[in-house]
Amino acid sequence: xxxxxxxxxxxxxxxxxxxxxxxxxxxxxxxxxxxxxxxxxxxxxxxxxxxxxxxxxxxxxxxxxxxxxxxxxxxxxxxxx
Amino acid sequence: xxxxxxxxxxxxxxxxxxxxxxxxxxxxxxxxxxxxxxxxxxxxxxxxxxxxxxxxxxxxxxxxxxxxxxxxxxxxxxxxxxxxxxxxxxxxxxxxxxxxxxxxxxxxxxxxxxxxxxxxxxxxxxxxxxxxxxxxxxxxxxxxxxxxxxxxxxxxxxxxxxxxxxxxxxxxxxxxxxxxxxxxxxxxxxxxxxxxxxxxxxxxxxxxxxxxxxxxxxxxxxxxxxxxxxxxxxxxxxxxxxxxxxxxxxxxxxxxxxxxxxxxxxxxxxxxxxxxxxxxxxxxxxxxxxxxxxxxxxxxxxxxxxxxxxxxxxxxxxxxxxxxxxxxxxxxxxxxxxxxxxxxxxxxxxxxxxxxxxxxxxxxxxxxxxxxxxxxxxxxxxxxxxxxxxxxxxxxxxxxxxxxxx
Numbered sequence: 001x002x003x004x005x006x007x008x009x010x011x012x013x014x015x016x017x018x019x020x021x022x023x024x025x026x027x028x029x030x031x032x033x034x035x036x037x038x039x040x041x042x043x044x045x046x047x048x049x050x051x052x053x054x055x056x057x058x059x060x061x062x063x064x065x066x067x068x069x070x071x072x073x074x075x076x077x078x079x080x081x
Numbered sequence: 082x083x084x085x086x087x088x089x090x091x092x093x094x095x096x097x098x099x100x101x102x103x104x105x106x107x108x109x110x111x112x113x114x115x116x117x118x119x120x121x122x123x124x125x126x127x128x129x130x131x132x133x134x135x136x137x138x139x140x141x142x143x144x145x146x147x148x149x150x151x152x153x154x155x156x157x158x159x160x161x162x163x164x165x166x167x168x169x170x171x172x173x174x175x176x177x178x179x180x181x182x183x184x185x186x187x188x189x190x191x192x193x194x195x196x197x198x199x200x201x202x203x204x205x206x207x208x209x210x211x212x213x214x215x216x217x218x219x220x221x222x223x224x225x226x227x228x229x230x231x232x233x234x235x236x237x238x239x240x241x242x243x244x245x246x247x248x249x250x251x252x253x254x255x256x257x258x259x260x261x262x263x264x265x266x267x268x269x270x271x272x273x274x275x276x277x278x279x280x281x282x283x284x285x286x287x288x289x290x291x292x293x294x295x296x297x298x299x300x301x302x303x304x305x306x307x308x309x310x311x312x313x314x315x316x317x318x319x320x321x322x323x324x325x326x327x328x329x330x331x332x333x334x335x336x337x338x339x340x341x342x343x344x345x346x347x348x349x350x351x352x353x354x355x356x357x358x359x360x361x362x363x364x365x366x367x368x369x370x371x372x373x374x375x376x377x378x379x380x381x382x383x384x385x386x387x388x389x390x391x392x393x394x395x396x397x398x399x400x401x402x403x404x405x406x407x408x409x410x411x412x413x414x415x416x417x418x419x420x421x422x423x424x425x426x427x428x429x430x431x432x433x434x435x436x437x438x439x440x441x442x443x444x445x446x447x448x449x450x451x452x453x454x455x456x457x458x459x460x461x462x463x464x465x466x467x468x469x470x471x472x473x474x475x476x477x478x479x480x481x482x483x484x485x486x487x
Binding site: 016017019036041043 | 150210213
């Protein structure tokens with residue numbers, strides 16, 4: 001199971017800390033756009049999730065998964081499957 | 082580029098091995114303080130080149146949003162911060178500028194070599210999955226123009242000049258042309274280099290033109306009988322170019338000067354027996370400025386530090402100005418050659434010299450040929466109205482810029 005904490009850690013590591021939001025706050029339903037991350041940042045995030053956690057998300061998911069909650073659901077759904 | 086309507090240079094931002102920030106840099110240059118050291122950002126013990134002008138005293142994280150750090154090479158971090166400084170120096174706030182008439186024209190030579198090296202190492206060690214998506218642009222020639230535009234919200238005409246060490250002068254001249262013809266009202270120009278890393282060094286070593294001298298005080302001695310190549314450096318400068326009427330209307334605090342003339346030429350193919358194009362570039366730039374050689378108060382030399390190239394430059398200057406006909410200096414002896422950043426930093430230094438009426442010295446060099454009036458050791462105080470900056474880029478590029486006080 002990928003936790004929000006692990007997701008935030010991967011985000012900081014791959015794309016740099018957010019300058020517009022506190023990633024340790026309540027960010028589950030904020031969009032990545034709101035958090036200041038673009039599609040390339042998410043590409044970096046997904047590469048890190050695969051490398052560090054073995055979670056494979058598709059390139060299309062970059063545009064589908066707009067919030068950390070959606071990413072966690074997809075990641076854990078796939079991890080469980 | 083003549084007449085009262087020609088655009089003004091109203092802001093400077095500088096990053097170099099001997100100091101960063103306009104004020105600290107200028108003090109450094111006047112004191113003759115060199116930034117050339119034994120390479121320390123990595124172990125260069127196994128390389129034939131041991132000395133460089135590294136920018137070590139600079140923490141990008143103190144100046145830039147954290148999100149930008151993983152996606153930028155150091156040369157881009159330098160470019161972004163120096164541009165912030167130049168805009169502040171000009172008293173301009175990016176959000177208050179008209180976005181569509183503000184553009185960015187930078188010079189590029191190596192690109193983001195250090196970033197590229199890191200990603201190539203990942204590719205080689207573990208495969209493509211490890212490679213950063215940001216590699217797609219972080220190494221690229223156009224990245225500084227792009228990142229400066231994005232960070233500041235500038236949407237006007239933007240481009241990149243690639244002419245090795247001569248590119249910085251060409252980029253500034255292009256910025257001035259675009260403002261003069263009304264395409265832009267404000268232009269950001271400059272160039273940056275930060276390729277002192279193993280890959281960057283290995284790419285430069287085969288030219289045979291870099292100094293292999295291990296003593297930093299002896300490594301880069303332009304025009305000296307002991308000259309044995311140049312030392313690569315990091316950093317560069319940003320210049321803010323503004324429409325003169327607009328700058329006047331807003332009450333711009335300081336006008337450093339203007340580009341009164343520019344020209345670039347290309348050397349003939351080796352073996353043709355024709356002379357190199359540097360003297361012609363100087364004459365054409367003076368023609369455009371409608372000035373004669375006697376009007377030039379100081380020359381900022383290309384100063385390759387390679388004996389054959391030094392001789393060619395001394396000959397070109399003597400042909401235009403007469404033997405020892407004009408004071409010449411090479412403050413890049415304190416920073417190393419910055420390639421894309423070279424022309425921009427030399428222009429910034431020349432503009433500061435015009436402002437203060439002081440010619441900064443060439444350091445390291447102990448003696449110069451009698452045909453050259455090289456300012457050595459100490460700065461030379463003298464009234465300055467017009468400066469000539471020349472640059473040669475490996476491969477045959479020659480450029481010359483005439484800077485005049487307004």
